Amino acid sequence: MTTLFNLTRTTVRATTLLSILLIGAVILLAGCGQEETGGGNKSGSSAAKDGSKDTAASSATKDGSKDTAASSATKEDGKGASGAAEKEDGSGTAAAAAPAGGEPEVLELKYQGWTGSVTIAELAENLGYLAPIKLKWIGNTISGPQDIQAAATGDVDFGGAFNGAVVKLVASNAPITPVVSYYGTNDKRWxxxxxxxxxxxxxxxxxxxxxxxxxxxxxxxxxxxxxxxxxxxxxxxxxxxxxxxxxxxxxxxxxxxxxxxxxxxxxxxxxxxxxxxxxxxxxxxxxxxxGAFNAGTYVIRKEFIKENPNTTRKFVEGVAKAIEWLKETPVEESRALFEKIINERGRKEDASAVKYFKSSGVAGKGGLISDQDFQIWIDWLENEGQLEKGKLKPSEFYTNEFNPFFEKK
Structure with a gap:
C-alpha cells in the first residue's frame, strides 16, 4: 500500500512538472508570435488591417494635433532625428535605415497631384516600378511649398518642391529629408x-x-x-x-x-x-x-523613413527608374502614355497640354542629388538675409542612400 502511494505521488509530481513545462513553452511561443506581429504592424501604415482608410492626420501626434515643423527637428550639430551624425557623402541619416531587398512595410502612399499633368511618381506607378506599393491621390496642389509642408505634417507621405523652398523648410527645422530629384531645367524644359x-x-x-x-x-x-x-x-x-x-x-x-x-x-x-x-x-x-540644373526634390518625413525604410527605398527606386525611362523613351510614346493616364484616372481634367512635354529636365542619373542642387539657393538666401550664414550644409540634410544609382565613395 505504501509502495503504491509513493508510486502515485511520484507520478503526480512528474505529471505536474510536465504540465508546467508545457505551459511555459506555450507562453514562450505566444510571446514570440506577438513580437513578430507588432514589428510588422508599422505605425506609418496607410491602411489599417480592417481595410479602413487613414485620415489626413495619420502622422499626427497622439493628442490629434498635427506635428509642428520642429517636432522631429534636425539638430544644429548636424544630427538627424535618429541622433546619428550625417555623412559627408550626402547619404544622410537614413543611410543605416535598412539593408536593400526587404519587403515594403507600407503598401499605400498618400500624395497630391497636379491638374492636367502626370507627376514622375504617378508615372513610376503606371510603369510598375513601385509595385507592390500603390499611390493614394488625396487631391491636387498648385504649390510646391504647400506640398512639402503637407509632407512635413504627415498629411501626405511624400511631397515635392523647388530646392530653394526645400532649403527654407529644412532651415525651419522641419522633420523632412530630400530623397530624390524629380524635375529640373535644361534647354528643353525651362x-x-x-x-x-x-x-x-x-x-x-x-x-x-x-x-x-x-x-x-x-x-x-x-x-x-x-x-x-x-x-x-x-x-x-x-x-x-x-x-x-x-x-x-x-x-x-x-x-x-x-x-x-x-x-x-x-x-x-x-x-x-x-x-x-x-x-x-x-x-x-x-x-x-x-544653365541645366536639378530644380526640385521629393521629400519624406524622417520618422516615416526610420519606420519604413524598405518602402522608402522602393519609392525612390521607382522614381529613379521612371526618370531614366523618360530619357530613353521616344517623346511621342511618353506623351501618349501621359494622356492615357490622365484620361483613365477620371479626374475631369484637360489632357491637351501633355502633347507639349519634352523632358523632365532632371540632370544626372536617376535623380541623384548633389550638394550644388541646394548650395546655390543657400548662398542666395544667406545673401538676402533670409538664412543665417553657415546654418545649413547640404550633405547634412539630404540622402542618396535609397537611390539604386548611388555609388558610395
Missing part, C-alpha cells in the same frame, strides 16, 4: 518671364511698379526672378516695388493676355502651349541664368 509681344517692358528695370504673376510665392518663380533682377542691377528697394501675384498655373497665360498682370512666370508644357498661340515673348529664363 521657366521664363513672359510679357505680351507689344509690351513696353524690355528690361529688368521696366518691372519696377509692375505686377508679376507666378504659381506660388517663395518658390522657383520668385527666387529665380529676384535673382535675375538682382543680377540686372536692381537695388533691394527697387525689387520690393515689383509686385508678385500668386495665380493657378492654368490662369497665368489668360491673366497676362487679359492685362491683369504685366509679366507671367511660366514654364514647361504651360509655356510651350502659350508660345504656340503666339503674341508673347520671354525677357529671360532660369536656363539663361543657371
Amino acid at each position: 521657366n521664363g518671364f513672359f510679357v505680351l509681344e507689344d509690351s513696353p517692358i524690355k528690361t529688368a528695370k521696366d518691372l519696377i511698379g509692375k505686377k508679376v504673376g507666378m504659381n506660388t510665392l517663395g518658390a522657383h518663380g520668385e527666387i529665380v526672378l529676384k535673382n535675375w533682377l538682382q543680377k540686372e542691377g536692381l537695388t533691394k528697394n527697387e525689387i520690393k516695388d515689383v509686385t508678385l501675384v500668386a495665380l493657378p498655373p492654368v490662369n497665368l497665360e489668360q491673366s497676362l493676355r487679359g492685362g491683369q498682370i504685366d509679366v507671367a512666370v511660366i514654364g514647361d508644357i504651360v509655356k510651350d502651349k502659350a508660345l504656340e498661340r503666339g503674341g508673347i515673348r520671354s525677357l529671360a529664363s532660369d536656363y539663361d541664368l543657371f
Whole structure:
C-alpha cells in the first residue's frame, strides 16, 4: 500500500512538472508570435488591417494635433532625428535605415497631384516600378511649398518642391529629408518671364511698379526672378516695388493676355502651349541664368523613413527608374502614355497640354542629388538675409542612400 502511494505521488509530481513545462513553452511561443506581429504592424501604415482608410492626420501626434515643423527637428550639430551624425557623402541619416531587398512595410502612399499633368511618381506607378506599393491621390496642389509642408505634417507621405523652398523648410527645422530629384531645367524644359509681344517692358528695370504673376510665392518663380533682377542691377528697394501675384498655373497665360498682370512666370508644357498661340515673348529664363540644373526634390518625413525604410527605398527606386525611362523613351510614346493616364484616372481634367512635354529636365542619373542642387539657393538666401550664414550644409540634410544609382565613395 505504501509502495503504491509513493508510486502515485511520484507520478503526480512528474505529471505536474510536465504540465508546467508545457505551459511555459506555450507562453514562450505566444510571446514570440506577438513580437513578430507588432514589428510588422508599422505605425506609418496607410491602411489599417480592417481595410479602413487613414485620415489626413495619420502622422499626427497622439493628442490629434498635427506635428509642428520642429517636432522631429534636425539638430544644429548636424544630427538627424535618429541622433546619428550625417555623412559627408550626402547619404544622410537614413543611410543605416535598412539593408536593400526587404519587403515594403507600407503598401499605400498618400500624395497630391497636379491638374492636367502626370507627376514622375504617378508615372513610376503606371510603369510598375513601385509595385507592390500603390499611390493614394488625396487631391491636387498648385504649390510646391504647400506640398512639402503637407509632407512635413504627415498629411501626405511624400511631397515635392523647388530646392530653394526645400532649403527654407529644412532651415525651419522641419522633420523632412530630400530623397530624390524629380524635375529640373535644361534647354528643353525651362521657366521664363513672359510679357505680351507689344509690351513696353524690355528690361529688368521696366518691372519696377509692375505686377508679376507666378504659381506660388517663395518658390522657383520668385527666387529665380529676384535673382535675375538682382543680377540686372536692381537695388533691394527697387525689387520690393515689383509686385508678385500668386495665380493657378492654368490662369497665368489668360491673366497676362487679359492685362491683369504685366509679366507671367511660366514654364514647361504651360509655356510651350502659350508660345504656340503666339503674341508673347520671354525677357529671360532660369536656363539663361543657371544653365541645366536639378530644380526640385521629393521629400519624406524622417520618422516615416526610420519606420519604413524598405518602402522608402522602393519609392525612390521607382522614381529613379521612371526618370531614366523618360530619357530613353521616344517623346511621342511618353506623351501618349501621359494622356492615357490622365484620361483613365477620371479626374475631369484637360489632357491637351501633355502633347507639349519634352523632358523632365532632371540632370544626372536617376535623380541623384548633389550638394550644388541646394548650395546655390543657400548662398542666395544667406545673401538676402533670409538664412543665417553657415546654418545649413547640404550633405547634412539630404540622402542618396535609397537611390539604386548611388555609388558610395
